[in-house]
Amino acid sequence: MLIGRVVLCAALVGLSGLGFSNIGVQDLAVSPKGGDPVSGREIYVNTCIRCHGIDGKGVLEVKLVPPPADLTSPAVQRRLDGTLFRRIHEGKPNTAMGAWKHSLSDEEIWDILAYVRTFGTELGGQP
Ligand code: HEC
The missing domain is CATH 1.10.760.10 (Cytochrome c-like domain)
Incomplete structure (x- = not known):
């Protein structure tokens, strides 16, 4: 299910942004x-x-x-x-x-x- 995957990805990005994951966080927290x-x-x-x-x-x-x-x-x-x-x-x-x-x-x-x-x-x- 494509939509389900998109939602999951968004959730993962959100979690990483909050500091729950150390992997690739610096790459995610960048300027637009x-x-x-x-x-x-x-x-x-x-x-x-x-x-x-x-x-x-x-x-x-x-x-x-x-x-x-x-x-x-x-x-x-x-x-x-x-x-x-x-x-x-x-x-x-x-x-x-x-x-x-x-x-x-x-x-x-x-x-x-x-x-x-x-x-x-x-x-x-x-x-
Ligand atoms: C008037 C002196 C002064 C100027 C001008 C100044 N800073 Fe600072 N800066 C400080 C002091 C003092 C601290 C705090 C040191 C501490 O937390 O012990 C600090 C802390 C910081 C930190 C936080 C470092 C950390 O501990 O995470 C950053 C990033 C930073 N400055 C960047 C800048 C940038 C970029 C500029 C220019 C836009 C700038 N500063 C201008 C005095 C200055």
Whole structure:
């Protein structure tokens, strides 16, 4: 039954999205169009670099408590796209990480996220 199979697939995708499966979740939680790391880099350089640094490891001279997250670290790179998107979109309470939803479009945030993901591949791909 074709219809039955479509419904089942939708249910599986839904479950994976909620984190019940670790297999392929990162592939599922992607932007509808896929982020563009090239335009993401441009935005990153203009808006994120002063805290997170050109290499994503964080700017040491910036004395923040807590310090800016090391975007190259496995702890960050292991997170799902949706989680990181939300962090950038909503910010992180009680830290210097503000919500960027007011100044950046969803598409721009997906582009930045695609660029942030390139910090992870420099470490040798998926942790
Ligand atoms: C004013 C300094 C500042 C700026 C500007 C800034 N951040 Fe942050 N960012 C922080 C701090 C501080 C944290 C929180 C660190 C922690 O949770 O301990 C953080 C956390 C994050 C996290 C969450 C990492 C995790 O733990 O999952 C992401 C992703 C991130 N920033 C991306 C960005 C991006 C992308 C931009 C540019 C749009 C940006 N940040 C701009 C200071 C900044």
